[in-house]
Amino acid sequence: MRHRTRWRSAWANVGALIGTLLLSGSWTAAAQGAEPIKIGFGMALTGGLAANGKAALIAMQLWAEDVNKKGGILGRPVELVYYDDQTKGATVPGIYTKLLDVDKVNFVVSGYGTNLIAPAMPIVIERKLVFPGLFGLANNEKYNYAGYFQIMPAGPRPAVDWTATYFEVAARQTPKPQTVALVGADAEYPHNALAGARENVKRLGFKVVYDSTYPPNTVDFTPIVRAIKALDPDIVAVYSYPPDTAGMVLAAHEVGLRPKMFGGGMVGLQFASLLTKLGPKLNGIVNYDFWVPEPTLRFPGIEDFLQRYQAKAASAGVDPLGHYLPPWAYAYLQVLGQAIEGTKSLDQQIVADYIRKAEFDTIVGKVRFGSNGEWLQSRVLQVQFQGIETTDIEQFKQPGKRVVLYPEKFKSGTLIYPYSKAKIQ
Amino acid sequence: MVSLDLLANAVVAGILLGGFYAAVSLGVSIAFGLLDVVNIAHPVFVILGSYAVYVTNTAFGLDPIVAGIVFTPVFYGIGVVVYRIYYVSFEKKGQESLRGLVFFFGVLFIVEVGLTLKYGVDYRLVEAQYIGESLRFGPVGIALRLLVPCVVAVLLTLVLYLYLAKTFVGRAIKAVSQDSLALRLMGADPVKVKDVAFGIAIATASLAGALLIMIGPVEPSMNREYIGRVFAVAVLGGMGSIGGTFLAAVIIGVAESLTSTFFGPSWAVAVSFGVLLLALAVRPAGLFGS
Numbered sequence: 001m002r003h004r005t006r007w008r009s010a011w012a013n014v015g016a017l018i019g020t021l022l023l024s025g026s027w028t029a030a031a032q033g034a035e036p037i038k039i040g041f042g043m044a045l046t047g048g049l050a051a052n053g054k055a056a057l058i059a060m061q062l063w064a065e066d067v068n069k070k071g072g073i074l075g076r077p078v079e080l081v082y083y084d085d086q087t088k089g090a091t092v093p094g095i096y097t098k099l100l101d102v103d104k105v106n107f108v109v110s111g112y113g114t115n116l117i118a119p120a121m122p123i124v125i126e127r128k129l130v131f132p133g134l135f136g137l138a139n140n141e142k143y144n145y146a147g148y149f150q151i152m153p154a155g156p157r158p159a160v161d162w163t164a165t166y167f168e169v170a171a172r173q174t175p176k177p178q179t180v181a182l183v184g185a186d187a188e189y190p191h192n193a194l195a196g197a198r199e200n201v202k203r204l205g206f207k208v209v210y211d212s213t214y215p216p217n218t219v220d221f222t223p224i225v226r227a228i229k230a231l232d233p234d235i236v237a238v239y240s241y242p243p244d245t246a247g248m249v250l251a252a253h254e255v256g257l258r259p260k261m262f263g264g265g266m267v268g269l270q271f272a273s274l275l276t277k278l279g280p281k282l283n284g285i286v287n288y289d290f291w292v293p294e295p296t297l298r299f300p301g302i303e304d305f306l307q308r309y310q311a312k313a314a315s316a317g318v319d320p321l322g323h324y325l326p327p328w329a330y331a332y333l334q335v336l337g338q339a340i341e342g343t344k345s346l347d348q349q350i351v352a353d354y355i356r357k358a359e360f361d362t363i364v365g366k367v368r369f370g371s372n373g374e375w376l377q378s379r380v381l382q383v384q385f386q387g388i389e390t391t392d393i394e395q396f397k398q399p400g401k402r403v404v405l406y407p408e409k410f411k412s413g414t415l416i417y418p419y420s421k422a423k424i425q
Numbered sequence: 426m427v428s429l430d431l432l433a434n435a436v437v438a439g440i441l442l443g444g445f446y447a448a449v450s451l452g453v454s455i456a457f458g459l460l461d462v463v464n465i466a467h468p469v470f471v472i473l474g475s476y477a478v479y480v481t482n483t484a485f486g487l488d489p490i491v492a493g494i495v496f497t498p499v500f501y502g503i504g505v506v507v508y509r510i511y512y513v514s515f516e517k518k519g520q521e522s523l524r525g526l527v528f529f530f531g532v533l534f535i536v537e538v539g540l541t542l543k544y545g546v547d548y549r550l551v552e553a554q555y556i557g558e559s560l561r562f563g564p565v566g567i568a569l570r571l572l573v574p575c576v577v578a579v580l581l582t583l584v585l586y587l588y589l590a591k592t593f594v595g596r597a598i599k600a601v602s603q604d605s606l607a608l609r610l611m612g613a614d615p616v617k618v619k620d621v622a623f624g625i626a627i628a629t630a631s632l633a634g635a636l637l638i639m640i641g642p643v644e645p646s647m648n649r650e651y652i653g654r655v656f657a658v659a660v661l662g663g664m665g666s667i668g669g670t671f672l673a674a675v676i677i678g679v680a681e682s683l684t685s686t687f688f689g690p691s692w693a694v695a696v697s698f699g700v701l702l703l704a705l706a707v708r709p710a711g712l713f714g715s
Contacts, residue, residue, distance in 0.1 A: 050646075054545070220640070223435050223686040226434050230428060230430075243642050250556070250570065253557050254559040255559070271547070273547045273549065317547060318545055
C-alpha cells in the first residue's frame, strides 16, 4: 500500500512538472537545453565599408557577451554566425542562403548599409523572416515588407525625413535664407538623399541654384566648390562619403566658401579619423548625426558601452570614438533580443508582430517602429561643430563640440549663424 | 556667359590636378611603356607609400614630402624584388602575358590585405602646415595641398627625364624597351637594366603615395579607383614617354576641372576618357609615342 502511494506521488510530481513547463512556455527551452539561439548576418569586414562594418561587429559581439553573461535569451546562449560580404552586394544572397540552409540560424539581421541590405531583401521576404536592418536608407520603400525594421532613426519617409532637419534649421533663421546648392556623390545614398533634399527644398520654399552629382573617385573638389561659390547660395547641402567629405571641407576652406549654412549629409564627420585631421576647419559646419556626447542624449547604458567599445577599437583599427554606428549595431540586436524575450518565442511572425507594436529601451534611447519598419518619428540630429581649436581626439568625447540644434527635444545649444561667424571663432 | 575668373581658376586647378595624376602615372609609364610589364599593382604601391608616409607623419611628425623621399630607396628595393620574382616565374619562361597579369593582381591583393590587417580599414590622413591653406594671385586661388604635389610632380618628371636621357643606365633602360637583344650584344644585361627600371618605377610610388595622402584620406582598397586613370594617362602620353605622361596628365586634369566647373562634375571622368579616345583615334601611339 505504501509502495502504491509512493508511485502515485511520483507520477503526480512528474505531471505537475510537465504541467508547469507547458504553462510557463519553457518546455521548448528546457527540451533544447543549452543549444544556442543563432543570429546570422553578412557584414562588410573588407572593402569600402569595412571601417564601419568592423566597428559594428565589435558592438554586436559586445551585445552577445552581455546577453550571455546574464544567462542568454529564454535560457539559451546567443551565438553570432557571420560572414564577410566584402562590401559587395553580389555576395549577400549567397551568404544569407548559407546562413539559413547550412548554418540553420534562428534569425538573420542585416549587414551595414543600404547597398548590402537591398540584395538580402528578396530572400528574407520569400522566407517570411523578421529582418532588423542596420543603416539602410529606404530599403523597404519598394517592398513594404512587414518583417523589416530599420534601426537608423531616419523616420517614416526615410529619404525625405533624413534630409528634412537640415533645411528645417535653415528655415528658422531670420531673415530666412533663399537659395540652395545641392551636391552629392554618384552613389546610392547621396542619390536617395538628394531626392529627399529636393522635396524638402520645395516644401520649405527655397530656390535651387546648383544641383549636381560627382563621380565617387573624384580627387579634386575645388572646381566644384568654386562653381558653387560663383552662384553665391545661402545654403550649401552636401551628401558625400568620407573621402569626398574631407575633399569638400578642405576645398571649401581653401576656396573661401562662405554660405550662411554649410553641411547637411556628409558621411565621415562622425568618425575620429576625419574629425582629428580636419580639426578647426570643422567649425560652423551643420551636419546630420545620430548620437553625440551631449547631455540631452545620455541614455542608460551608452557610456558603459562606449567605454568597452573604445577599449577594443584601437586594436581592431576601427573608429576609436564609436559614436556613429556601433551604438546602433548594439541597439538593433537589443530590439531583437527584447522581442524574443517579450514573446518567449522564436517564431518569425510572432517576433515581427511584437517588434511592430512594442517600444524598446535601448542604449540609443526609446525605439518604436512605424508600419513600414522605419522609426515612427525621425530622430536625425542636426549638430553644429563649435569651438574646435585643436585636432585632439579627447575634445570630441566631451559635450559642447557637436552641439545638437534639432530636434527640439534633444537640443543642447544654439546655432551660430551664419557659417562664417563660427569659422572665425 | 563664362566668368573669366572661374575659367582661370578651373584651368589652374586642372593643371595642379594633372600634376598629381602625372606623379601617380610615371611609374606605370616606365613599367608598362618602357619594360612592357603590365604592373596593374602600381596603384597599390602608391597606397603603400601613403601608409608609410602616414606612419612617419603620425609617429614623428615628419613632413609628408620628406617622408615620401625617405622611403624611395625602400620602394626601389621592393620594386627590384618584385621584378625578379616576376622575371624568374613568368618572363623568363615566356609566360608573362596572362600569368604575369594574374601575378600582379595577386600582388595587389596581398599588399591590400596586408595593409588592412595591419592598419585596419579606417581612413587615414596626414597633417602638414600647408594642408587646407591656399595662396591668392588676384582672382586665382591655389590650394597648397594641390600646388605642392604639382611642384613635386614637375621635379620628379624632370629628374626622370634627365636620368633617362643623360645617363648610361637611363639610356640602357630606353634601349631595353626597343631591342633587348642589341643591348645584350653591347655587353649590358637586360634583366639587370630592367631591375633598375622597375625599381625606379616602384620608387616613384613612394612619392606619389605621399602626394595622394596630402590631397585626401586614404584606405587600403582605394587603389582600384586609380587603375583606369593611371593607365589612361600612360597610354595617352605615349608608351614610355616621360614628358608625354606629364602632358597627358595635365590634359586630363584640365579636361576634368573645366567639365566639373562648367558642365557639372558627373561628366568629368567621361569627358577625360573621351579626350583619351579622341586623341588615340588621331594618334594611336599616344601624344609622344612612336
